[in-house]
Amino acid sequence: MNITPVILCGGSGTRLWPLSRQSFPKQFVPLLGNKSLLQLTLERLAWCQSPPMCVASEDHRFLVADAIESTAKQGSVVLEPAARNTAAAMALAALQAADPAQAMLFCPADHHIPDAAAFATTVQRGLPAANEGAIVTFGVVPSFPSTAYGYIEQGTDLGNGSLQVKRFIEKPDATKAQALLLQGNTLWNAGIFLTRADTLLAALRQHAPDILQACEQAMAAPQHEQIGNIGFVRPEKTAFLACRSQSIDYAVLEQHDKVVVVPFQGQWSDVGSWNAVADLTPADAEGNRVVGQGHALVAHNTYIHAPHRPVVALGTQDLLIVDTPDALLVAHRDHAERVKDVVAHLTRSEVPQAGTHRRVARPWGWYDSIDTGERFQVKRIGVKPGASLSLQKHHHRAEHWIVVKGTAEVTRGQEVFLVSENQSTYIPIGELHRLHNPGKLELEMIEVQSGSYLGEDDIVRLEDRYGRQPQR
Structure with missing residues (x-):
């Protein structure tokens, strides 16, 4: 079925602290069966014929790329210069669609829906309404009176398993939630939408023209970058920063006259606490x-x-x-x-620790600051197969590298040499150097830094395959 899955990867996941933090939000954390919620979402949408499109923060671009490579193998990522909520994120995706008549399925990256087949069947029931110009939302049949979710009140039955949306209801208190459950015609609002790209853009033009205008300006001449099988799209920053932040529910759905809902009977969780x-x-x-x-x-x-x-x-x-x-x-x-x-x-x-983990993800792998003190710091470093750190130098620190797994190719000044397991090398202050993993398995090493200043901003990059500024 030719539906483009669009995965909304924004959100900081602060309610799942300390596992989820700003630098590593819950959608990227290996939370269930050693897989992240984003990976599980990508797997759940594998039945769609089109490659997935993700909308994510620039800061998380390589976390998204890793998830796509491990599941869908190919796709595209629209990189938001800043978070502007779901209305702007969905507008960017719709503007990026190759065909205005393309049906697009918008899914949050951090939901858990274990019955992928039932979910696919539910989405397919909403496709006729979407092709006829409706915005289709999916409501979960409630199993208890939750105060954590918004609700959708069902209206006229339109046939084929879809119903007119009568109204959206804000997150209720406990008494109202109990009443809504007993009412029998309300659903939890899952925040999942199916619509054609041109339908969404027309609705935004009608109800939130300023949001659409800012996004159109940002996408008038975006930057494109292809890394392997993944294409990155960067909207123009200044234009996008001028966009106001608002959810698609407030910006469009609560005002629009052609919104339908399809009930979903399966297990669902927004993993919100x-x-x-x-x-x-x-x-x-x-x-x-x-x-x-x-x-x-x-x-x-x-x-x-x-x-x-x-x-x-x-x-x-x-x-x-x-x-x-x-x-x-x-x-x-x-x-x-x-x-x-x-x-x-x-x-x-x-x-x-409010926003950053001890273990930090990097495009080439990761590092874990395991000990620190006056004039020294010890890190574990993992480098993905074929990956390289930038060619760099430090003004204030020297580094000792001890390889504990794999083989490292080390550039030190004019030298290039291999360091195997249980071997080590030394990088003096001010010396140009680079670390590369030439093998097919992850390289792991211990780095001991010593010097008068050990901050991450003491990095001067001369070459970097990931397009980063002078900061590792």
């Missing part, structure tokens, strides 16, 4: 849910996420315990929705 994540993990007889090296003793209804080290909950009840190498969250389940307030507090307090 640690309670939602916990619900995806099987419970033991006491209601405890454990991931990794967690141990629950004389505990009830306790969730433990402990992938790195043993974490023991003794005599606890109704707790969420999430452990990472550099931050720990312990929260009562009733306060799961307030984790975003924790992130705001840490940000105001200038705690770096």
Whole structure:
């Protein structure tokens, strides 16, 4: 079926801190079965004939590329210069469509829908309405009175499994949510849409012309870059920054007269809180849910996420315990929705763990700052097969490299040589150098930095295949 899947990869996922952070949001985190929600979304949309299009932040371009390469193998990525919510993101995608009559399926990158076949069947039921000029949304049949989701009230049955949308309802309080559930004709708003590109653009022109105009100007002469099987599209920055931020629901859907809904009967979660994540993990007889090296003793209804080290909950009840190498969250389940307030507090307090992980993704691989002190820092570094760090030098630090897995090709000044497992080399202050992985397996090494200043901005790049500025 010729539908272009468009995956909206924005969002910071602050309610899943400390696992999800601004530099590595929840859609990229290996959360379920060692796969990220973005990878699972790409797999779920594999039945679409067209390659996927992702709309993402410039800061996350290589995280998106890695997910596409591991699943769909090819696709395109529209890179937003800044976050401007779903109306602008969807407008960029529609303007990028090769055919104005192309049907486009807009899906958030961070939802979990385990029954991919049922989802595909539901989308296909909405295609006739989309081809006739409607904006089709998909509503989830509610299983409990949730206060975390918006609702859609169903109207006239249009046949073929689609219904007119009577109205959209904001996230309700507990009493109203119970009433909506008993009402029997409301659905959770899943934030998934199917429409033709020209239909969406016409609706934006009618209801949010300023948003569309800013996006049209940004896409009038975008920059294009092809890396392997993935094409990157960069809208013009100044024009896009002038666009206001608004969701597609507020900008268009609540005002538009041709919006239909198709109910989805399968399991769905927006994975929007640690309670939602916990619900995806099987419970033991006491209601405890454990991931990794967690141990629950004389505990009830306790969730433990402990992938790195043993974490023991003794005599606890109704707790969420999430452990990472550099931050720990312990929260009562009733306060799961307030984790975003924790992130705001840490940000105001200038705690770096509010937005960044100890382990940092880079286009060539990753590094993990495992220890630091006065005039020294120790990192684990992983370099993907065939990848290279930039040709660079440092003004204030020297580096010792010890290879622990694979083989490194090292450029040091005029020398180029190989360093194998259990071997090491030294990079003096001010010396030009580059690290390359010539092998077919990941290269892993330990880097010991020493010097008067160890900041990431002490990097002077002379060559870089990833187009980055002087900062690694």
